[in-house]
Amino acid sequence: MNIKIDDLTGPEVAALIGEHLQNMAQHSPPESIHALNLDRLRKPEITFWSAWEEGELLGCGALKELDALHGEVKSMRTASAHLRKGVAGRILQHVIEEAKRRGYRRLSLETGSMAAFEPARRLYASFGFQECGPFADYVPDENSVFMTKEL
Secondary structure, eight states, X not given: OEEEEOOSOSHXXXXXXXXXXXXXXXXXXXXXXXXXXXXXXXXXXXXXXEEEETTXXXXXXXXXXXXXXXXXXXXXXXXXXXTTTTHHHHHHHHHHHHHHHTTOSEEEEEEEOSGGGHHHHHHHHHTTOEEEOOOTTOOOOTTEEEEEEEO
């Protein structure tokens, strides 16, 4: 698996982000959707990676700098054809390593509270993330689970 910084211009990545946003809309009310579209992922404080194998897009993930010591995991998504193959774990490990390299002391994320997000919550917990309160600009929301990890 080759994980690389991506400029978000390829059609495969656009389709995967579109699928991600559509999936969020199926499981979350509009006011509780915090997934970013392509334009919002192109902000300077966000680094976006895509994972590839033999020319096929496997998944993606991003790291948003909240401040000099705190980052946020964003846009974790595995392509449907590659679910349960370890793609998300590899991307998450890559994001964590980059956060450490940058000197962040904390890495946080927001995910859904509904049953559809249970696999994601299990993945994050397996990497040492623990539930916490809202961070950055988030507010309490029964549809959100906030998690954080000390680095």
